[in-house]
Amino acid sequence: MTRPKLRIATTSLAGCFGCHMSFLDIDEHLFELVELVEFDRSPLTDIKHCGPCDIGLIEGGVCNAENVHVLREFRNNCKTLIAVGACAINGGLPAQRNHLELGACLREVYEFRDGLSGGQVPNDPELPLLLDKVHPIHEVVRVDYFIPGCPPSGPTIWKFLSDLIAGRTPRLTHSLMHFD
């Protein structure tokens, strides 16, 4: 009897796609993976909205209103939601702006930068507004698991996913969480 395939969705919020690249680093395990799962919304499929899924992988923290919407969409659709990598877990590099005042930060970029004259902070309604601080995703929705690393290595991601798919509580061994 073949088991129905699990559905996985992935996205990058305020991240650099490094975690996704690392995901691709599972190399030949990708062949195993596509036997076990099918992809919903993901940069790999270019599906724009997430439908009901078993697993959601989130890279990056929450820096603007759109991130909040996407994250909520994932949480509403994914039975298991996973924060992947330092930015999703702690805010990471983008959160370095947290000790600056947002207004000063925007004006510095759009008004005062060398070679810019007469610039202004963009106010097009198409553009998502920035939150005053970058937040880890667990401060905005409930998160079930966390995969640490910047980025987590391919083998780490594979170990975690293969545990999850097999129904085992994921366990990362020391070597997979040892960074220095």
Added chain:
Amino acid sequence: MPGIERCVSEIVTRHGADPSQLLQILIQVQDVIGYLPADCLSLIAEALDLPRARVEGVAGFYSFLHSRPVGRYRILFSDNITDRMLGAPALMQALCSKLWVEPGKLSEDGLVSITTTSCTGMCDQGPAALINGRPVTRLDHRRINEIAELVRQQVPVSAWPAAFFNVEDNIRRRDALLASTAAPGDALRAAIRVGREGWLTEMERSRLRGRGGAGFTTAVKWKACRDADGADKVIVCNADEGEPGTFKDRVLLASHADLVFEGMTLAAWATGAQKGFMYLRGEYRYLLEHLQAVLERRRAAGLLGAGIRGQAGFDFDIDIHLGAGAYVCGEETALLESLEGKRGTPRIRPPFPVTHGYLGRPTVVNNVETLAKTTLVALEGGEAFAATGTAQSTGTKLLSVSGDCAYPGIYEYPFGVSIERVLEDCGASDAQAVQAGGASGVLIAGYEFHRRVAFEDVPTAGAFMVFDSGRDAFEIARNFVDFFAHESCGFCTPCRVGTSLLKGYMDKLASGHGAKPDLADIEWVTRLLKNASHCGLGSSAPNPVIDTLVKFRPTFERRLESLHFEPAFDLDAALATARRITGRDDAAAHLDRKKETQR
């Protein structure tokens, strides 16, 4: 800076350029200069031939050492729950606004800085503060006004009214120890009479257990030290008394110092140690002069020094070392590190201090009260001592009673006294809970007031904080969580991160963003702290939360905003700055707070 150079070189020389004196040197240099500027640290490192990083590491560890200028008047409000209950936060706010300074910042003219500090051990006469290191008790609005005026007029603290600095003993009930009429040297005479071996036998018979928290049998510790390899044994008196709500050691040091030093000397008689240290918490520095005088008097009387009481080969003397505002330094191995002039990072045990303690030498570390109690064993004999108390907890215990009661202060009872009885004696008619043993102790609810103070039932290092029915158990736990997050030494991740996480959850609940799953997360973090921390600070840090969740759970549940998930902050408010800068107010420029996931 020739001035600084001279000051550093003088102080370093006074300490024999001994690197193990680093903390004491830093404290004294700061006394002169006001803070510890970077080049001053370099000078000290050079003079002691230590790496600069080591000196900076020590200077950065202790909260009473400053690498930046602090006010000429440095005012620290004691932030224990008992101080808060007596109105300390409002008083601090009032003083800040009178002196035009923000809490935690230095005033622009460099005149004053005002902030909070962990419990200063004045809970029976709070709200209290330390002003340039000196305790000021019984603060009220009138006193705050007077202080503001004195600061504005720049009157030196030494010229302030003496009444401000009045610290009372508030001894409310005396038993064997506090009623002792022994003269200095009496206990020593008795112990010398039975010989070193006989004295240890008396200690064994007394079954005296440590009063500092862990309750280890004192004679076993002494014997292990005596039998350890190495002739250069050390006796350390732990006078760090950092546990919030505890102040009985303060009273012993202030009014019964002879008993404490005599206890140390008795420990030396048993173990053969020749060197003693008292580690005195920085908050009790005002007692230093008095303690030094007592030591001097004892030396003159032949109770310290070479050939004590005419006994050839019984040589012992005591130095006092100051702490500098770090609760973890009460933990015995952190204390030893600190005595050696290092950061107060707890050591890995084993080896235990009795074999490898101060500078690797066999060392006994005992609490102030434990040591004082040994004088009773010497005078009465071990069996008589063991006749009071309970089967597993012999003798009496000093309780530091504070909080919602008519007569806060020191109460000495035989072990086995019921909580009820103490509450009755201290005039606490409306108690709903008692925190026994301080922040790291146990929260006793009304239905348990029949329980007894003893190692086999309610163990306590001495704190006994009473909370009446008007108090909110959640706020009590939150105060203690703040304390642990502040005092975590940061050495191990479970405690460094765990105490901050716990604080984050408590703040989330307090600010009205609590959600049911937070309670499960809190319980998970408490387990992690308990099981994975390196020292007793981390493993007892979750106690107040665990107890409150079991015994006063509704005070948590009442704060839940949602049964599902609730973000830790207001999402829509987080867009306000961007809305203002872009001038937008369209639908996409808002986030609906309630539109949360249901999972």
